[in-house]
Amino acid sequence: MHCKIVATLGPASLDYEVMKAMVQYGVRIFRLNFSHADAAFFVPAMEMIRRLESELELPLTAMADLCGPKVRIGEVEGSPLQVNKGGHVLLGPLEHKESGPVPYISLEIPALLHGLQVGMPVNLSDGMLQFRVSRVLRENVVYELEAQNGGYLTSHKGISFPGKSLSIKALTEKDRKDVREALEIGIDAVALSFVQEASDVAELQELIREQGAWIPVIAKLERQNAVDNLDAILALADGVMVARGDLGLECPLSSLPIIQKRILRACRHAQKPAIVATQMLLSMVTNPIPTRAECTDVANAILDGADCVMLSEETAVGNHPVEAVRYMNDIARDAEAYYLERLGEPYFPKKEKNPGKYLAYAACLLADNAESKALVCHSTTGTTARLVSSRRPARPIYALTTDDRVLRALNFVWGVHPRLVKPQLESHMARATAFVQEFSEVQPGENVVITSGQKTPGQKELSTNQIKIYTK
Numbered sequence: 001m002h003c004k005i006v007a008t009l010g011p012a013s014l015d016y017e018v019m020k021a022m023v024q025y026g027v028r029i030f031r032l033n034f035s036h037a038d039a040a041f042f043v044p045a046m047e048m049i050r051r052l053e054s055e056l057e058l059p060l061t062a063m064a065d066l067c068g069p070k071v072r073i074g075e076v077e078g079s080p081l082q083v084n085k086g087g088h089v090l091l092g093p094l095e096h097k098e099s100g101p102v103p104y105i106s107l108e109i110p111a112l113l114h115g116l117q118v119g120m121p122v123n124l125s126d127g128m129l130q131f132r133v134s135r136v137l138r139e140n141v142v143y144e145l146e147a148q149n150g151g152y153l154t155s156h157k158g159i160s161f162p163g164k165s166l167s168i169k170a171l172t173e174k175d176r177k178d179v180r181e182a183l184e185i186g187i188d189a190v191a192l193s194f195v196q197e198a199s200d201v202a203e204l205q206e207l208i209r210e211q212g213a214w215i216p217v218i219a220k221l222e223r224q225n226a227v228d229n230l231d232a233i234l235a236l237a238d239g240v241m242v243a244r245g246d247l248g249l250e251c252p253l254s255s256l257p258i259i260q261k262r263i264l265r266a267c268r269h270a271q272k273p274a275i276v277a278t279q280m281l282l283s284m285v286t287n288p289i290p291t292r293a294e295c296t297d298v299a300n301a302i303l304d305g306a307d308c309v310m311l312s313e314e315t316a317v318g319n320h321p322v323e324a325v326r327y328m329n330d331i332a333r334d335a336e337a338y339y340l341e342r343l344g345e346p347y348f349p350k351k352e353k354n355p356g357k358y359l360a361y362a363a364c365l366l367a368d369n370a371e372s373k374a375l376v377c378h379s380t381t382g383t384t385a386r387l388v389s390s391r392r393p394a395r396p397i398y399a400l401t402t403d404d405r406v407l408r409a410l411n412f413v414w415g416v417h418p419r420l421v422k423p424q425l426e427s428h429m430a431r432a433t434a435f436v437q438e439f440s441e442v443q444p445g446e447n448v449v450i451t452s453g454q455k456t457p458g459q460k461e462l463s464t465n466q467i468k469i470y471t472k
Helices: 016-022 039-056 172-183 196-210 223-230 230-236 244-250 253-269 294-301 322-345 355-369 384-389 404-412 427-440
Strands: 004-008 027-033 061-065 081-083 088-092 104-106 121-124 129-137 142-147 151-153 190-191 218-221 238-245 274-277 308-311 373-379 397-401 416-420 446-450 468-472
Touching: 004 322, 016 027, 016 039, 016 294, 016 322, 016 397, 027 039, 027 404, 039 061, 039 172, 039 238, 061 172, 061 404, 088 129, 088 244, 172 190, 172 196, 196 218, 196 230, 218 223, 218 230, 223 230, 223 244, 223 274, 230 238, 230 253, 238 244, 244 253, 244 274, 253 274, 294 308, 294 322, 308 322, 355 384, 355 446, 355 468, 373 384, 373 427, 384 397, 384 416, 397 404, 397 427, 404 416, 427 446, 427 468
Parallel strands: 004 027, 004 308, 027 061, 061 190, 088 104, 190 218, 218 238, 238 274, 274 308, 373 397, 373 446, 397 416
Antiparallel strands: 081 151, 088 142, 121 129, 129 142, 446 468
C-alpha cells in the first residue's frame, strides 16, 4: 500500500495485540493525543510501539498531537440554553458579565475579541450555532450577537471566528511542557495545533532545537489564516495535516472539499507529506462497517493525493478499532489501483530549475521502462525519497538511511518503505547495492533503479547525482 494509515491511540486501542493487528493492516504512525493526557501517560504506549518495531521488523512512528490554545466559552447560565433564530446573546470576558434578559456568554481568552466588528461571523457549539455581530457594546470587550439559526448552547463549547486573525500563539505553555517531556520519552514527530502562520512552526522548531533534538513538525491546518499562508508554512513545516473538523468551522462547508484538494496538490508540489484527518470512518465508533459516504471520502482523499489518512475516535474510543483500520486498508488499496491507472505515468515536473526533481522523474521513467521491481534511494535527510515520491511512481520506493530519526520521518511519505542501513560502507551506492543483494523481495535476475549521491570534486553539498539500473 502506498498511502499510510495514522491511528490514534486511546482506551480502545492501548493494547499490544490490538496495536499489532493495526500495524499488520497498514498502520505506520500512531497518534498520541496530548489534549487529554501528558507524556507520562503515554510511556506504556511508547514501550509497546518499540516492542512492535522489534517483533515485526518495521519502523513505526509515534506522533505527539499538541493540544494548542483551547478556544472555548465559559459557564452558560441555564445550560443547555435554547437559542432561537433571530435571538440575541452577549459575548465578553467573565469579569464584564451583566445581569439582564439577554444571555451572557463568557470567553476564556478575551483577547480573541480584539478587532471584532459588526457583521462578522461567530460560531458556537462546534459550528452548530451560527451568529453575526449585531452591535458593539464596548469595543474589544462586549458584543451583541444575533443568532442565524436555532439550537441548544451548553457550557465550555468551542467558539470560532471564521476569517478573523486570532491574536494568540499556537504554542501554549502546556504545549511547551508537553514537547519537552515527549522528547524525553522518545517521541518521533509532533503535530502543532491551530497554526496560523509560518512563525508558529518556527517557534516549535526552535523549542525542539533547544532540547538538542530534531523531529519532524506537522502543521495542523485548522484556520483559514493557515490556508491563506500555506506556501510559507510549507516552506518550514515537515508536513501538514488537513484537520477538517476545525477547518470546517472556519470556512463554508461547501468549500472544504476544494480546499482539501488545493492543499494536497500544494503539498505534492512542495514534496511535503499531507495527512487527511477527521470523521473519515466516524460511524465505525459504534458500527462494525462504515457508511458508503465514508468509503467514498477515504477514497477521494487518496485520489486527491494524500500521503496519509487518519483515524481518530474510530481507533481511540471506538468499538471496532482493528476493523476500522482493515476497512481503511481495503479502501486505500482499491483507490490506489485506480489512481495509478488514471495517472498512467509519473508526474512530469513543472518547468523550473530543479535538477533533483527532474532526476527523480527520470528514475521513475527508467523504472517503468526497465520493468524494475522497485526504486531504491539512499536518503541522508529524506529529501531524495520525498522527491521520488512526489512523482507518484507505481513501484515501491525503498528509502535507505543511517539515521533513526529520518527513518521514522519517512513513514509519512507516500509509497516509501524506509529501511535502516549500517554506515560501515562509505558510499551511498555501495550501501544501496548491498541492500538489494540481501533483500529477499528482489530475486536474482530482477532489477531495481537506484538513486544515490556521491560528492564530486566541485560539489559543495552532498545531493543525489546518480541513477543506476542494478540487476541482482
